[in-house]
Amino acid sequence: MELGIISLSDLKTSLDTGQRISAAQRIADTVDYAVLADQLGLDVFALGEHHNLDYAVSSPAVVLAAIAARTSSIRLTSGVTVLSALDPVRVYQDFAQLDLVSNGRAEIIAGRSAFVEPFELFGLRVEEYDALFAEKLDLLLQLRDRDRVTWTGRYRPPLHDAEVNPRAIQSPLPVWAGVGGTPSSAERAGRLGLPMVLGLIGGTLHHARRTVDLYRAAGERAGHPEKLRVAISTHFYAGAGPGSASDVYPYYRHYLSPETNRGRGFQVSRAAFEASTQPGQALMIGSSEQLIEKILDARRVLGIDRFFGQFDWGALPRHLVEESVHRLATEIAPAVRANTSTLSQPA
Numbered sequence: 001m002e003l004g005i006i007s008l009s010d011l012k013t014s015l016d017t018g019q020r021i022s023a024a025q026r027i028a029d030t031v032d033y034a035v036l037a038d039q040l041g042l043d044v045f046a047l048g049e050h051h052n053l054d055y056a057v058s059s060p061a062v063v064l065a066a067i068a069a070r071t072s073s074i075r076l077t078s079g080v081t082v083l084s085a086l087d088p089v090r091v092y093q094d095f096a097q098l099d100l101v102s103n104g105r106a107e108i109i110a111g112r113s114a115f116v117e118p119f120e121l122f123g124l125r126v127e128e129y130d131a132l133f134a135e136k137l138d139l140l141l142q143l144r145d146r147d148r149v150t151w152t153g154r155y156r157p158p159l160h161d162a163e164v165n166p167r168a169i170q171s172p173l174p175v176w177a178g179v180g181g182t183p184s185s186a187e188r189a190g191r192l193g194l195p196m197v198l199g200l201i202g203g204t205l206h207h208a209r210r211t212v213d214l215y216r217a218a219g220e221r222a223g224h225p226e227k228l229r230v231a232i233s234t235h236f237y238a239g240a241g242p243g244s245a246s247d248v249y250p251y252y253r254h255y256l257s258p259e260t261n262r263g264r265g266f267q268v269s270r271a272a273f274e275a276s277t278q279p280g281q282a283l284m285i286g287s288s289e290q291l292i293e294k295i296l297d298a299r300r301v302l303g304i305d306r307f308f309g310q311f312d313w314g315a316l317p318r319h320l321v322e323e324s325v326h327r328l329a330t331e332i333a334p335a336v337r338a339n340t341s342t343l344s345q346p347a
Contacts, residue, residue, distance in 0.1 A: 001299065001340040002306040003333045004044030005037055005325060006079045006233055009056040012315035015254055021315065026056040029318060031067050033311070036322060038071035040329035046079030046109065046233070046308055051117045054262070061094035068102035076102055079197070079233065079308070080111030080178035084133040085118035087156060088140040089164055092173075099168040106168065109197050110137055111178030112185070124155075134188070137177075141192070144173050176231070179211065186211045190218030195229035197308070200282035205301040208232070208282065212302050229305040232298060236284045236309025237316070238291055238327035245277045245285045246270075248316065252285070255314025284309055288331040295336050307336075 007030050013020045021029075034045045045067065047060040057063050060078040068076060076098065081091055091108070099106035112133045113119075119126040135153045142149050143164050152158040177189035178197050189196040196215050200208055212230055219228040237248050249270055256265045276283040277290075284291055298304050309328060312321045 001304070001336060002043035002231075003295075003328065003336060004042050004046065004075070004306065004308050005033070005236070005311045005328070006046035006048065006308040007033065007312050008048035008050065008079075008310065010255070010313060010315075011054055011056055012254065012260060014315045014317075015250060016315075016317060023056040027063060030056070030063065030312070031070065033321065033325060034067040034074065034076075035070045036325055037329065038074040040326065042074060042325075042329050042333065044075040044077060044107075044306065044308070046077045048079050049082050050115065051082070051085075051121050052115065059094075061098050064106070065098050065101050068098065068105065071102075073105075075105045075107060077107035077174075077176070078109050080109045080113075082113040082118045083110040083136050083140065084112045084129045085122045085124055086136070088136045088143060089156075089159075089162075092140060092143040092164060093166070095173060096166050096168040099170055099173060100166060104169040106170070107174040107176065108140075109176040109178045110140065111180075114180065130184075137192075141175065144168075144175060179215075181208070181211050183211065183214050186215040187218040190215040190220075190224070190228065191222045193219060193222065193224030193227040195227070195231070195305075197231040197233055197306075198302075200232050200234040202276060203282055204280050205282060205298055206280070209301055230303060231306035231308060232282075232302065232304050233308035233310060234282050234284050235313060236291075236311050236324070236328070237286075237320075238288050238309075238324045238332060239286065240323075242287050242290065244287055245274065248285065248320070249273050251314035251316050288327045291328075292332050292335045295332065296339055299336075299340055 009026055009030055011021055011026055037045050047057055047063055049060050051058050064076040095106050095108050112129050116126050132155055135155055139151055142151060149159050149162050176197050177194045179185045180199050198211060216228055253268050256268050258265045277285050284294055295307055311324055
C-alpha cells in the first residue's frame, strides 16, 4: 500500500502571527515539504490546482518540476488537474515533460473542479462542466496512448493525425480519476478502467463504501477488474499523543470557515470536529497509533491501495506540519505497510 501527502497550497492568515503568507513563501514551503517526504521515504506527493487568489498554485506541473529537481524517488502528481477547463493537449504535454524531468515519476489526477473560477477564467459554461470533462478525458487518454491522434469533439478544434510531443517515459503515463463522491463519476472511472482517488472531507467510511462499490462494479462489467485501484484523500494531522487533535482544532476551524473562504466554507464546532476524528470516520487527525488503526480500517472497508493525507491546511505552523509528516513516514507508514499484506479486499 502506498502512502503520501497532498497540498492544496491554500493561502491563509496565520493564527499565530496575524500575517497572510505570500504565494512565493507558500510555494517555497511546499517544495521543502515534498523534499522532506522524499527523504523520509513516502511514496507520492500531490499538488492541487486552483484559479483564485486564495491559493498559491494554478499550474501543478510547474511546481512539481521544481520538486522533481530536488527529489529522487517520490512520485509526483496533480491533485487534481482541472481537466474540464483545460486543453488536454497542453495537459498531456506538461505532464509528459514532467515525466521526463523526473525520470518517470509523473502522474495526473484528473477532475472536474469544485470551483466556478476556472470556467469563468477560460470562457467556459460551468453548466457543461461534466460534458466538458467527459470529452476532454477521452482526448487526454487518446493522447496518452497514441503517438498520433485524429479526434473530433465539441469543445476544441479537431485533430488530424496530430503528433503531440514530448512523449512520456512511462507507457502509459498514469492517469487517475479524481472523484468527490458523485455516483456517475465513480462509475465512469470504473467503466474506463482508471484508478480512482476519492476525496473524503467528512462522513463515515461505510458511506464512502457505496461509491467504491459502484466504481468496482462498473469496472468489472466493463472488463477491467485488473486495472481497478482506489485511493482516498482526506484531511490529516499526526500529533504527539491521543489529545493532539484538540491542539489543531483552531486551525481546522479557521481553514474551513466561511469567513476565510469567501463564504463557501462551513463552521465546524469543536464537538463536530472531535466526533469526526473517531474510529469509522473519514477525518485522519490524531496520534500515530490512532491513525494507524484508522488507515488500516480504511483498507479493510474500502480496499484502498493508496492513502493521501492533506497535511498543511489552515496555516498550520511549519514545525507542526513537519512533525506530522515525520510521524506519517516513520511511525504510521511502516506499521500500515507491515499489516496491509495480510488484508484482503473489502468483504
